[in-house]
Amino acid sequence: MILNVLCIIVGVALVLWGADRLTEGAAELARRMEIPEIVIGLTIVAAGTSAPELFVSLVSALKGTPDLAVGNVVGSNIFNVLLIVGCSALVAPMTISRATVGKDIPFAVMASLLIALLCLDNFDSLRIMGNTISRLDGVVLLIGFAIFMVYTFRIAKASGVEPDADEAAAEPMPVWKGVLFVVLGLACLIVGSNLFVGNASDLAKSLGVNEGVIGLTIVAGGTSLPELATSVVAARKGQSAIAIGNVIGSNVFNILLILGATAVICPMQIGGITMVDISMMLVSMVLLWGFSFTKYTVERWEGATLIFLFFTYMGWLLYNL
Secondary structure (H helix, E strand, O other), X not given: OHHHHHHHHHHHHHHHHHXXXXXXXXXXXXXXXXXXXXXXXXXXXXXXXXXXXXXXXXXXXXXXXXXXXXXXXXXXXXXXXXXHHHHHHHHOOEEOOHHHHXXXXXXXXXXXXXXXXHOOOOOOOOOOOOOXXXXXHHHHHHHHHHHHHHHHHHXXXXXXXXXXXXXXXXXXXXXXXXXXXXXXXXXXXXXHHHHHHHHHHHHHHHOOOOHHHHHHHHHHHHHOHXXXXXXXXXXXXXXXXXXXXXXXXXXXXXXXXXXXXXXXXXXXXXXXXXXXXXXXXXXXXXXXXXHHOOOOEEXXXXXXXXXXXXXXXHHHHHHOO
């Protein structure tokens, strides 16, 4: 148990250091390539920080533990919106562009609604336990992911970046250094997350917690550490576009790419999660969308509201163990 705790601490340290390097490198590459930071957040950063979820979900499905795979994605998305955006907003109010509010967040809401519908094999009942996310469902999700990527890169093509006075005066980082920071950051995020997840899961199992709850809590929290660290660091540095883009992009990646690819490889029978969990994922995304309309900023009090809702949900899960 002492070794588990030590590995968890090392994992957290790697995640925090990796998030700092990844944010710095990605922001510099965005400026160098004249690509908006929101696009970098929606794609490169989101894909990198979603790597732990992809790894955990694929391995879980292949090992015949779909509770962990589906619960991991649903739990991670709830963590992303309620805890990560909440913490980031507490660090510094997050400014959100009109394009993000009008296009990017609605896409994430639609992705959440899509997976909720696909989980309902029988529309006469809201019960999803025992239902299956089939290969056909996986293909539908992957098509949605392809549409998202095409849309995102069209934004990149149509937009440009105007550097501000501070950026123009600052000495630019060499391209090779920016790439190195991104690679090192992603490596540390993945290794650190795996250390955390493996050891935290072992501790949870030793306490007799079932796989569905482990997926929604311990594993989801661990695989969301990269998003948490990356978004909080980005918010602290005043790069709220990367912070919010990371959360939105990661949620879309988790649902459309990760669940889609996992279902195509191995159809998943749903167990250990309920419609309450799916609904919380959808409600959290809609709530973020609503907060974003208030002056196109997620204020500190709104961040605190998201965090409160997160701990209320965690309390409900623990109460129903």
